[in-house]
Amino acid sequence: MLILVVAATAPEIEPLTRHFGNKIDVLITGAGMVPTAFKLGQQVTRQKYDLVLNLGIAGSFDRNIQPGYVVEVTEDTFSETGAEDDEQFIPITTLGFGENTFKPTTTLEEVESNFYLKKARAITVNTVHGNEASIKKVQARLSPQLESMEGAAFFYACQQANAKCMQIRAVSNYVEKRNRASWQIGLAIKNLNTFAIDLIDAIIDL
Numbered sequence: 001m002l003i004l005v006v007a008a009t010a011p012e013i014e015p016l017t018r019h020f021g022n023k024i025d026v027l028i029t030g031a032g033m034v035p036t037a038f039k040l041g042q043q044v045t046r047q048k049y050d051l052v053l054n055l056g057i058a059g060s061f062d063r064n065i066q067p068g069y070v071v072e073v074t075e076d077t078f079s080e081t082g083a084e085d086d087e088q089f090i091p092i093t094t095l096g097f098g099e100n101t102f103k104p105t106t107t108l109e110e111v112e113s114n115f116y117l118k119k120a121r122a123i124t125v126n127t128v129h130g131n132e133a134s135i136k137k138v139q140a141r142l143s144p145q146l147e148s149m150e151g152a153a154f155f156y157a158c159q160q161a162n163a164k165c166m167q168i169r170a171v172s173n174y175v176e177k178r179n180r181a182s183w184q185i186g187l188a189i190k191n192l193n194t195f196a197i198d199l200i201d202a203i204i205d206l
């Protein structure tokens with residue numbers, strides 16, 4: 001079983017890389033949708049994988065998905081692609097220039113039926129939300145539960161390459177007026193890696 005783990009930054013998956021060494025392939029893309037699409041596109045074109053797994057931390061809009069929670073992302077939307085029409089936002093889908101929502105091509109249940117995670121809908125952004133008015137606007141438009149800076153680009157690149165993929169994220173912070181001091185990155189990384197190590201150990205043992 002050939003697995004590729006994709007993360008934006010090395011610290012987000014450090015415990016996992018220490019645990020598996022070179023038993024699995026790891027791709028660190030750098031933060032953001034452009035580096036993710038480019039680097040992942042190169043990698044999945046070079047090598048065919050049985051499973052491509054996106055791991056990372058994320059912000060939560062949903063107060064029922066608290067810092068430390070680990071979730072499976074079931075759809076991810078590029079929330080910023082479109083056009084402004086004064087106060088209105090016209091999504092790229094309405095403009096007729098393509099899709100903005102991308103999905104995993106497998107599920108946790110399908111990959112390893114003994115494992116379960118809460119499911120969540122996410123958006124992918126270039127600008128991390130940190131302003132109450134813009135948070136309200138995006139919630140009214142898309143009702144997202146999570147946000148990251150890479151997820152939809154990850155799904156897009158995997159879809160283009162026909163690669164089996166899923167995305168698992170741990171919440172490091174609520175999406176709120178910027179309050180960096182309250183982010184719980186350590187807790188999110190610990191919980192994410194504990195789950196991912198158990199999961200990949202189980203998959204590799206198959």
Ligand SMILES: O=C(O)c1cccc(C(=O)CC[C@H]2O[C@@H](n3cnc4c(=O)[nH]cnc43)[C@H](O)[C@@H]2O)c1
Nearest residue numbers: 008031032057058059128129147148149150172175
């Ligand atoms: O210092 C900051 O403001 C800051 C902003 C975004 C991310 C970071 C990181 O240290 C980790 C990089 C990684 O984290 C994901 N992430 C985590 N929380 C959020 C969020 O609320 N909104 C969007 N992305 C988030 C993101 O995928 C980054 O690649 C520091």
